Amino acid sequence: MNQDNRWVVPLFDLNYDEEEISAVASVLRGRWLTCGEQTAAFEKEFSTFIGAKHAVAVSSCTAGLHLLVQALGLGSGDEVIVPSMTFVATVNAVLYVGAKPVFVDIAGVKEPHLDPKSVEAAVTPRTRAIMVMHYGGHPAPMAEYKSVAERHGLALLEDAAHAPGARVKGEAIGSLSAGAAFSFYANKNLSTGEGGMITTNDAVIADLVRSSRSHGMTSTSWERHSGRTADYDVERLGYNYRMTEITAALGRVQLRKLPQANQARARLDSQYRERLGELPQIEIPYSADSSGSVHHLFPIVLSSGISRDRFRERLAQQGIQTSIHYRAVHQMSYHKRLRKAGKRVALPITEEYASREVTLPLFPSMTEAQLDAVVQAVRTAVLEA
Numbered sequence: 001m002n003q004d005n006r007w008v009v010p011l012f013d014l015n016y017d018e019e020e021i022s023a024v025a026s027v028l029r030g031r032w033l034t035c036g037e038q039t040a041a042f043e044k045e046f047s048t049f050i051g052a053k054h055a056v057a058v059s060s061c062t063a064g065l066h067l068l069v070q071a072l073g074l075g076s077g078d079e080v081i082v083p084s085m086t087f088v089a090t091v092n093a094v095l096y097v098g099a100k101p102v103f104v105d106i107a108g109v110k111e112p113h114l115d116p117k118s119v120e121a122a123v124t125p126r127t128r129a130i131m132v133m134h135y136g137g138h139p140a141p142m143a144e145y146k147s148v149a150e151r152h153g154l155a156l157l158e159d160a161a162h163a164p165g166a167r168v169k170g171e172a173i174g175s176l177s178a179g180a181a182f183s184f185y186a187n188k189n190l191s192t193g194e195g196g197m198i199t200t201n202d203a204v205i206a207d208l209v210r211s212s213r214s215h216g217m218t219s220t221s222w223e224r225h226s227g228r229t230a231d232y233d234v235e236r237l238g239y240n241y242r243m244t245e246i247t248a249a250l251g252r253v254q255l256r257k258l259p260q261a262n263q264a265r266a267r268l269d270s271q272y273r274e275r276l277g278e279l280p281q282i283e284i285p286y287s288a289d290s291s292g293s294v295h296h297l298f299p300i301v302l303s304s305g306i307s308r309d310r311f312r313e314r315l316a317q318q319g320i321q322t323s324i325h326y327r328a329v330h331q332m333s334y335h336k337r338l339r340k341a342g343k344r345v346a347l348p349i350t351e352e353y354a355s356r357e358v359t360l361p362l363f364p365s366m367t368e369a370q371l372d373a374v375v376q377a378v379r380t381a382v383l384e385a
């Protein structure tokens with residue numbers, strides 16, 4: 001149950017137990033609080049889990065995306081192709097380095113990831129990279145983006161915030177591009193409150209992001225404390241994007257639980273699909289194929305005659321929390337102000353999706369009774385809203 005017990009079925013609930021509590025207690029007893037042995041062990045375990053050569057722990061996925069964009073040397077005058085159907089951090093990472101995000105439409109309301117054909121059509125002589133996002137934990141078509149990237153000499157980056165453990169044709173998301181950033185934010189599949197991880201197979205990128213996450217310094221406080229070195233130099237302009245030992249200890253427990261938690265999500269997802277799939281008033285994204293997904297979200301798309309506000313209100317009245325993923329980034333006030341006066345961005349499918357999508361509760365410890373309550377409430381609400 002969530003903290004204030006307001007919801008009968010919250011959108012998300014943690015799967016924490018004594019394991020997380022004792023992991024944190026043992027960090028406190030160990031008296032070393034940041035970027036030390038727990039962080040190094042978490043990186044090693046995460047890189048093995050993903051099957052990527054390098055993993056670098058950071059303070060958030062947003063920090064990870066920023067470091068990746070910077071590691072590619074992107075900046076003013078460069079264009080990066082991005083989705084608008086995403087959380088704002090995907091796009092902001094490009095803005096942080098002074099490059100220009102170029103919004104591209106999604107493939108369809110049932111496939112709300114970047115459309116590879118539209119990606120290719122958006123390439124200009126200034127395009128340097130494509131940033132894809134694996135919406136809801138469903139792996140986006142990496143092979144198609146890869147072939148566009150190769151044809152035009154572009155780098156491919158992944159916002160894998162939703163997708164730890166997702167696989168395409170047996171290969172893990174996070175091992176198929178120049179670099180990927182995962183989120184361990186409070187409501188993600190692997191939750192530590194705040195936190196993130198960069199994965200890459202490229203040693204140069206790994207070294208750059210590792211250095212930049214801690215002020216561009218040549219050694220860490222832990223290395224000096226443990227006597228490996230006494231001094232440091234600063235080699236580049238970096239940031240404080242370090243992970244704490246408490247976060248890393250939580251992350252290690254959560255990583256061990258992740259395969260089972262993702263399986264529980266998959267079972268709930270397929271029950272939802274079975275029981276809501278026939279409703280003519282809704283469409284369910286990724287119904288043709290959701291294999292390889294880690295089911296971070298369960299989105300539905302209401303038909304145009306249904307009022308989304310009334311629908312969500314009906315569910316809220318029965319204690320069922322819902323959300324919207326996402327309001328389109330190109331329609332946010334700040335991002336609209338960045339455009340030249342009179343310049344329009346045409347993303348009809350993204351706008352359609354953004355206006356009709358509702359996210360239903362989905363989390364590993366969700367009970368049959370909770371799923372039942374959501375299904376019943378959706379069935380009635382589509383007739384009344």
Ligand SMILES: Cc1ncc(COP(=O)(O)O)c(C=O)c1O
Binds near residue numbers: 185194
């Ligand atoms: C798609 C996507 N990208 C990036 C982020 C940012 O993650 P973090 O909060 O770890 O910075 C999120 C988190 O909500 C997200 O959903």
